[in-house]
Amino acid sequence: MTDLPEQRGRARRGDGFDRKLVAPMILGSILNPINSSMLAVALIPIGQAFGAPPSQTAWLVSGLYLATAVAQPVIGRLVDSYGPRLPYLVGTALVGVAGLLGVFAPDLWVLVLSRVLLGVGTSAAYPASMSLLRAESARTGLRNPGGILAALSICNQVVAVVGPTLGGLLISTGGWSAIFGVNVPLSVACLVLGSALLPRRTALQENAPAATRRRGDVAGMVLFAATLTAFMVFLMEPRLSAWPLLLVGVVAGAAFALRELRAAEPFVDLRVLSGNVPLLATYGRQLLAYVTSYSFLYGFTQWLEEGRALSSSTAGLVLLPMSAAAIVVTALTGRRAEVRGKLVIGAVVQLVGSAALLLADSSSPLWVLVAIGAVIGVPQGLNGLANQNALYAQADPARMGSSAGLLRTFMYLGAIIASAATAAVFPHGATTLGLHHLSWFLLVVAALFLVTTLADRSLRRIGPAVGPAAA
Template sequence: MTGLSARFHALRQPVGGGFDRRLIAPMILGSILNPINSSMLAVALIPIGRSFGAAPSETAWLITGLYLATAVGQPVIGRLVDSFGPRRLYLTGTALVGVAGLIGVLAPQLWVLIVSRVLLGFGTSAAYPASMFLLRTESERTGMRSPSGVLAALSISNQVVAVLGPPLGGLLIGAGGWHLIFAVNVPLSAACLVLGAWRLPRLSGRGKADGVDIPGMVLFAGMLTAFMLFLMDPELARWPVLVISVGAGTAFVVRELRTAAPFLDLRVLGGNVPLLATYGRQFLAFVTSYAFLYGFTQWLEEGHSLSPSTAGLILLPMSAAAIAVTAVTGRRPEVRGKLVVGSLVQVAGCATLLLIDSATPIWILVVLGIVIGIPQGLNGLANQNALYAQAHPARMGSSAGLLRTFMYLGALVASAANAAFYQDGATTGGLHHLGRLLVAVAGLFLIVSVADRSLRRVGRDDRS
């Protein structure tokens, strides 16, 4: 037993020596903060646009602001979790969520609302790497090599929130306007603070003595931010921004290869090809997932003339299908079969987008959502299990944060695609253009999943 595990054991001493289930409530509640803000916003973009007189290409920054902040914040906070332990990062992040919610409620202009979403992105970045750190520590203490049941519980809870998010957002908008989807963050933040202070252990991290690579974090943030600014408007006049991104990225690589305690150990990461493949699959999976969530929902409201509450209800079976699939397959740690089946169904669902229009019956749209829900239940959980098996234990927090970074990079690309294809509104023609892109992305995901032979070993020897 390591010194860290011994300290953890002395602090917690759970009955029966199994996984300390007192940790599950704060882990789950913290992890749902990001998906609930993502899913509620899907039905609020059109009302917010009307309120501020903004086009879909402008309200897309509400999506981009959250995910850009999260893409940067997840590995940064994950590295801090590795260095200083999970408790203080969890409490700081969840407190920031409440502050961001208040700013959103009072926002007088669109740019203030975007600032609120950026703060939400940073605030919601703490819980997931903190949870993965605690999972690894509990695994060392209990001897469970792969706590697939707990990982499945985290995944299912996020999908339950995805079920509740759109209809809840629609109901809140109907009851008091879009401001209420920001107000719900205040009680959620308070609950996280109470549970976190009560149940999370006062653990020190694994790498405090190594220091924190602040310059590396700054260069990483600059690289992603400049790249996203270009991606949201890839015209000739924006090429200097892309040059800045490339320059910051080059400086980041040089810095990380030369420093003794890098923010992202590129040498270790570069030698872990299976983990790199998992990050690539995560990126591709969530380009498809988020482009469908936001693009399809906006089209339902504008292209099919449905209300936000009705659009939210149409998405309900999609998330229900994702939950059912995760519940059935979640306790099995093997991942390759899940990824292959998920990618095949994903290709079929994206191709169906090319066949629908404003005259398509509602029941067909509901069936399409169910089809898309199947890969959402398989792909994310499979990649999460793969990361748990592939990442170095000493860098579990930052590795988990980086998995979320690739997830949100996918969301950022999805946001940029929606902005590009919906410049004239969420039309059927724009939806079909988006569908063609998603078929190509889903096809690439299928190729990567089938070609990765290392996946055959994941989970076979790690049954809990």
């Protein structure tokens, strides 16, 4: 991106990032992690309420991530074309509707529908936020809004790791439905802030060609959704009899590739993306990082409640040191734009944490379980922030919304794989043997993450911002 002289002049005069945008950006972006993490301690109570085993309650996890993985890049593309405000408002309103549906759900599958709607609704804020950051960067001449990126990451990390504790407290006072009801006031707050503070369009959309704004490549979006849905539903219950899903995924994927290569304004520009190997590598690392993170969040938490026989609120409290570790690490490293060191350390600590699960059993003292959580908190504070910074440096500014949406898509692909792995190792309950099987799976995933990080030389080129770095 070329800095215009007047932009640099404004930056030197202190015309920094518009602070009024921060509150709706942060509040909207935490809707997904708070709904993801609170559910971790609610799966057992929900299963008991509806008489459902872990293999069925796993759909509460996968339903949200399936919807989010599909919706994030779609809504991100709409943000790129039409501006951040309308997608943000529609998405956050849907969160409130989904929360009400969850509170009054009569059975498990209506609850799954509520989670699907939550997945779609929570998909708007992150691409809208990244698009706003890129637009503000162009306006002010500040290349790397390190302070705001760190603030977004810290808030998401805090919510994700405090979520189980908050969920446990809500369940102990209002039952499992309380974790759905909390979405209603959050939705209202987002609607008020978004309506008052977010611009309808940014300069990036105003300067986009009119043809780009008119065409949304609906066919590409539909084929993308069909491809992703078919493959992810297969991943949830992989078996030979489900081969038609793989066939649908392959056919839809081929049609999607042909469509995008020929479209004048494609939903996902495969020609540009295929030439951006560093960005593809970032997407791959995001998937691997979150397979480990979400496997731990859901698998370890379920085991704490069943295998270790802790209550939902106690299990949430055991995970508090994980939150503290993630917050401290993100706060200490958030303003540093370098990513390679963070990813290498995060990968190594993920290996240590995955191996530590082999030490856990039904007689493990609480301090051992607390220590395992604290170890896992370190990579949670490093990997997500590092991949976010890498994306900011590697993505095409004109497609920041859809690129950010794809980053979240790969994150949720990792979550779905984690959910499928958890369901596979806990077919009839969260046993210690199943936890140890999960540990071996995570060791393989963490090792792949380390190898792909060490092999990516492009990460060395992502360093301190040129000019003012703080927002």
